[in-house]
Structures are given as structure tokens and as C-alpha cells.
Amino acid sequence: xxxxxxxxxxxxxxxxxxxxxxxxxxxxxxxxxxxxxxxxxxxxxxxxxxxxxxxxxxxxxxxxxxxxxxxxxxxxxxxxxxxxxxxxxxxxxxxxxxxxxxxxxxxxxxxxxxxxxxxxxxxxxxxxxxxxxxxxxxxxxxxxxxxxxxxxxxxxxxxxxxxxxxxxxxxxxxxxxxxxxxxxxxxxxxxxxxxxxxxxxxxxxxxxxxxxxxxxxxxxxxxxxxxxxxxxxxxxxxxxxxxxxxxxxxxxxxxxxxxxxxxxxxxxxxxxxxxxxxxxxxxxxxxxxxxxxxxxxxxxxxxx
Amino acid sequence: xxxxxxxxxxxxxxxxxxxxxxxxxxxxxxxxxxxxxxxxxxxxxxxxxxxxxxxxxxxxxxxxxxxxxxxxxxxxxxxxxxxxxxxxxxxxxxxxxxxxxxxxxxxxxxxxxxxxxxxxxxxxxxxxxxxxxxxxxxxxxxxxxxxxxxxxxxxxxxxxxxxxxxxxxxxxxxxxxxxxxxxxxxxxxxxxxxxxxxxxxxxxxxxxxxxxxxxxxxxxxxxxxxxxxxxxxxxxxxxxxxxxxxxxxxxxxxxxxxxx
Numbered sequence: 001x002x003x004x005x006x007x008x009x010x011x012x013x014x015x016x017x018x019x020x021x022x023x024x025x026x027x028x029x030x031x032x033x034x035x036x037x038x039x040x041x042x043x044x045x046x047x048x049x050x051x052x053x054x055x056x057x058x059x060x061x062x063x064x065x066x067x068x069x070x071x072x073x074x075x076x077x078x079x080x081x082x083x084x085x086x087x088x089x090x091x092x093x094x095x096x097x098x099x100x101x102x103x104x105x106x107x108x109x110x111x112x113x114x115x116x117x118x119x120x121x122x123x124x125x126x127x128x129x130x131x132x133x134x135x136x137x138x139x140x141x142x143x144x145x146x147x148x149x150x151x152x153x154x155x156x157x158x159x160x161x162x163x164x165x166x167x168x169x170x171x172x173x174x175x176x177x178x179x180x181x182x183x184x185x186x187x188x189x190x191x192x193x194x195x196x197x198x199x200x201x202x203x204x205x206x207x208x209x210x211x212x213x214x215x216x217x218x219x220x221x222x223x224x225x226x227x228x229x230x231x232x233x234x235x236x237x238x239x240x241x242x243x244x245x246x247x248x249x250x251x252x253x254x255x256x257x258x259x260x261x262x263x264x265x266x267x268x269x270x271x272x273x274x275x276x277x278x279x280x281x282x283x284x285x286x287x288x289x290x291x292x293x294x295x296x297x298x299x300x301x302x303x304x
Numbered sequence: 305x306x307x308x309x310x311x312x313x314x315x316x317x318x319x320x321x322x323x324x325x326x327x328x329x330x331x332x333x334x335x336x337x338x339x340x341x342x343x344x345x346x347x348x349x350x351x352x353x354x355x356x357x358x359x360x361x362x363x364x365x366x367x368x369x370x371x372x373x374x375x376x377x378x379x380x381x382x383x384x385x386x387x388x389x390x391x392x393x394x395x396x397x398x399x400x401x402x403x404x405x406x407x408x409x410x411x412x413x414x415x416x417x418x419x420x421x422x423x424x425x426x427x428x429x430x431x432x433x434x435x436x437x438x439x440x441x442x443x444x445x446x447x448x449x450x451x452x453x454x455x456x457x458x459x460x461x462x463x464x465x466x467x468x469x470x471x472x473x474x475x476x477x478x479x480x481x482x483x484x485x486x487x488x489x490x491x492x493x494x495x496x497x498x499x500x501x502x503x504x505x506x507x508x509x510x511x512x513x514x515x516x517x518x519x520x521x522x523x524x525x526x527x528x529x530x531x532x533x534x535x536x537x538x539x540x541x542x543x544x545x546x547x548x549x550x551x552x553x554x555x556x557x558x559x560x561x562x563x564x
Binding site for chain 1: 314315320322325397400401473558561562
């Protein structure tokens with residue numbers, strides 16, 4: 001089996017929620033003297049482990065506060081896990097809140113270099129891809145205008161264009177990108193689809209099970225920081241739907257169960273037949289030998 | 305260590321970009337732009353000369369050079385440390401979203417302030433020549449306090465930027481502290497006038513490493529005897545603050561995100 005692109009190994013993440021926020025010296029001294037600094041430990045992730053191979057597209061499902069975003073941040077390297085480790089191979093591109101690294105006073109052109117540097121690109125690489133980025137973002141002459149005068153759509157378009165100019169090994173998506181107008185959305189979806197086809201590994205967080213089904217081939221359900229289920233998309237997504245419906249099995253699940261029973265029955269019959277066939281062959285061989293011996297013995301006895 | 309160097313090489317373009325950004329944005333949208341690095345210290349020196357030159361009866365012609373040399377070093381130290389202190393919080397948005405080595409922020413902040421500072425030394429050269437303070441071979445010594453003050457600013461900046469994540473009060477405290485440092489660095493008065501032969505008072509002045517740098521810097525400019533002892537003390541101080549700053553920063557950096 002190939003080496004996994006992403007290995008999440010017993011990762012736990014603890015936050016200290018201080019009961020009262022202490023962020024100035026006076027309070028800190030007074031409270032620590034009185035011994036009043038108390039923390040509520042909060043485990044956002046508990047012992048999460050899974051592996052992804054190249055080309056796997058993992059949907060991360062879970063209710064609000066289940067630890068989805070924390071998991072993404074840990075994988076992206078923004079948060080360091082309290083316990084456990086993350087091993088990744090290749091370049092990670094996080095498409096979380098596009099344009100978070102922009103400087104408002106900088107022009108679009110300058111921000112291409114700045115944000116590119118933040119993502120770890122080299123100068124030569126950005127020089128080479130500059131035209132491609134500008135063209136894809138459709139900003140035209142606005143590229144020389146300071147970002148503060150951009151609309152949010154323009155910012156997101158530029159951010160998307162810069163982030164997706166590389167071919168990453170791991171792509172992190174938080175909700176599906178509603179970038180710009182319908183035409184641009186189509187274009188960006190086509191670009192992402194192109195990356196999927198090339199076998200990029202995807203981590204995708206969404207509340208829409210439909211989207212997860214469409215994009216992913218694997219899924220994980222998080223519940224209060226714990227992995228509830230990890231496996232192939234169809235079964236996991238069904239289970240998730242039933243969880244949000246309060247544990248009632250869905251129509252799809254019932255159908256799945258029925259199909260399962262049918263398949264099981266068929267399979268049992270086939271296996272039974274196959275075994276019988278095999279048995280017949282072996283038993284036949286044994287019987288042949290036995291009978292052969294008996295017949296031979298008869299001949300020997302006759303000639304005594 | 306090897307991982308650290310690899311990581312640094314990978315992100316050195318980011319460091320360059322951040323430095324460039326700092327310099328570019330500082331004077332953007334002002335008509336005179338980068339010229340302000342020269343004009344601003346010149347104007348404040350004129351003000352200080354007019355006020356204190358008359359007040360303290362220090363009427364000699366090289367007095368502006370004396371002020372300017374002290375003021376330039378001090379203003380680099382104070383603006384460098386203050387900006388570094390705020391750098392982690394100022395870039396919180398980026399730190400929360402994308403992984404970058406966090407020391408890039410205080411480091412780049414100090415470097416761009418240093419670059420601006422080095423440019424502003426041009427005005428010191430011009431004023432010196434204009435007022436007839438010509439360099440001797442001793443001017444070469446000036447390089448040493450310049451390097452030391454750079455290391456010191458990085459070290460102190462790292463310490464402040466770490467602490468400021470956890471205690472925001474520091475921004476106000478440091479504002480007061482820099483004022484104290486300014487008045488104890490003998491920028492617009494002569495130490496002899498204050499000390500008047502009192503060894504205890506002189507000792508207090510010598511405790512301020514910035515004062516030591518400024519003194520040796522002036523020794524070099526005016527061609528006086530170099531106070532090597534002060535320079536050594538400032539050097540040791542800068543190295544120690546650098547080590548403490550880096551160690552503290554590395555130890556606490558993973559917790560930044562939980563507080564910003």
C-alpha cells in the first residue's frame with residue numbers, strides 16, 4: 001500500500017477556557033495571588049486518527065462545535081495539537097477565508113506577491129505565474145488599485161486565484177466557495193474539479209451532505225471532538241443524516257438495509273453453491289482413489 | 305536546527321516581502337515619501353536645538369550633531385521595539401489562517417525599521433559635514449554600536465512581542481518606559497552637566513545600554529576617546545536580551561493563537 005499523504009495520529013486538542021478572561025497584568029497578579037485563576041479544560045478534539053491516500057477526498061461532517069474547524073486548523077499547521085501528531089506529504093493549500101493575508105493598503109499586484117509569500121511561494125514562481133493569476137481573477141486594471149477599494153467579491157476572486165495557482169497535494173476547503181458571480185463560480189468550480197481529477201487530496205468541511213456526497217469519496221463524522229465514524233462516503237453520509245434526524249433511519253438507510261439483505265442472501269447462495277462445487281471436486285478425487293484401491297484389492301485377492 | 309534553517313530558507317522571500325511592505329507603507333500617500341526619513345529628524349533636531357540650545361546655554365555649533373546622533377539611535381530603538389511588540393497582534397488575522405513561522409513578524413518589523421534608520425543616517429552625515437564635524441579614522445567604530453543596537457532591538461522586540469500577546473497592558477507600560485529611556489539616554493543634554501563628577505549618578509547612566517551605544521557612537525563621530533567598557537556592556541546586554549527573546553518566543557509561540 002502506498003504511503004499515506006496525510007496521517008492524523010491520535011490527535012487531541014485542549015483549550016483552556018478561563019472562566020474569566022484575564023489579559024492584563026493587574027488582574028493576573030491579583031488572581032494568581034488569590035489562587036483564582038481557574039481554567040475549564042475543553043477538549044475540542046479527542047484522539048482523532050485517520051489516514052488518507054493520494055486522491056482521497058474526505059468530507060468532514062459534524063454539528064456545530066464538533067471540532068471540524070479545529071481539525072482543519074490542526075492539519076493546516078495553524079494550531080499545534082496538544083497530543084498526537086500530523087504527518088503530511090507535499091504542499092497544503094488552505095482555501096479558508098480567502099484573502100486573510102491581504103494588506104488593505106497594498107494594491108492587488110503587491111498583494112499577489114505578499115500573499116504568495118505567505119503561502120510559501122518563491123519570488124521566481126510568482127513572477128512566472130503573475131499573468132495567470134491576474135487573468136484568472138478578471139481584475140484587469142483594478143490590479144493596481146489598493147485592496148481597500150475592492151468589493152468583497154473582487155478580494156475573494158484574487159485570493160482564490162493566488163491560492164489555486166499551485167498544484168497542491170492537499171487542498172483544504174471550508175464550505176463550498178461562493179466566489180464572485182455565477183460565471184466566476186463556474187470557472188472556479190471547474191478549476192477545483194481539474195485538481196480533483198489530477199488526484200489532489202481534499203479535506204472538505206460542509207453542512208451540506210449533498211455537496212459532500214458530490215465531492216467526496218470518504219467521510220468522517222465528528223461528535224464533540226471524537227471520531228464517530230470514518231469510512232466510505234455513502235454509508236457514513238447516511239449515518240450522519242440519520243444522526244441529525246435524531247437517530248431515525250432514513251429512507252436511504254432502509255433501502256440500503258434491504259439491498260444489503262438481498263445481496264447477503266444472494267451471496268450466501270452463491271457461496272454455498274461454490275463450496276458445494278469445490279467439495280464435490282475434492283470428495284470426488286478422494287472417492288476415486290478409495291474406490292480405485294478397493295477395485296485393485298479385488299483383483300489382487302482374485303489372483304491369490 | 306537543520307529544520308529551522310530549511311524553514312527559514314523557504315520563507316525568506318516572505319521576510320523580504322514583509323520588510324518591503326513595512327518600508328513602502330510607511331510613507332505611502334505622502335508627497336515627499338521616503339524623503340521624510342531625512343526631513344523628520346532634521347526638523348526635530350532644529351526644534352530641540354532652538355529650545356535646549358538656548359535653555360542649556362549649549363551654544364556651540366556642533367550641538368545639532370550631538371542631538372541628531374542620539375535621537376536617531378533612540379528613535380530606531382523605540383519605534384523598532386514598539387512596532388515589534390505590536391506585530392503579533394497586528395498580524396493576528398494572518399496567523400490564525402495560514403501557517404507561517406511567527407518570528408517573521410517581529411523580525412521583519414525590526415529589519416524594516418533598521419533599514420529606515422540606516423537611510424536616515426544620511427542626514428547625520430550631511431549635518432555633520434555642514435557644521436564642520438569632519439570624520440576621523442575613529443568614525444569606523446560607529447559601526448559597532450549600530451550593530452549592537454540592532455541585535456538589542458531584535459531581542460527586546462521578541463520579548464515584548466511575546467509578552468504583549470498575553471498582557472496587552474504592556475503597550476502602555478512600554479510607552480512610559482521608552483520615555484524613561486529617552487530621558488536617561490542623554491539625547492539633548494550632556495551627561496557631565498547632570499553628573500558633575502558624582503560616580504553614583506554616572507553609574508546609573510551607564511546601566512542604560514542604549515545610552516552606552518549612543519555614547520560610543522558619538523565618540524566615533526566626534527573623534528573622542530572610545531569608551532570600550534560601555535560598548536562591551538552594551539554588547540553583552542544585547543546578546544543576553546537576544547537569547548532570552550528568542551528562547552521566550554519559541555517557548556510560547558504555539559500558544560499565541562489561543563490568545564490573539
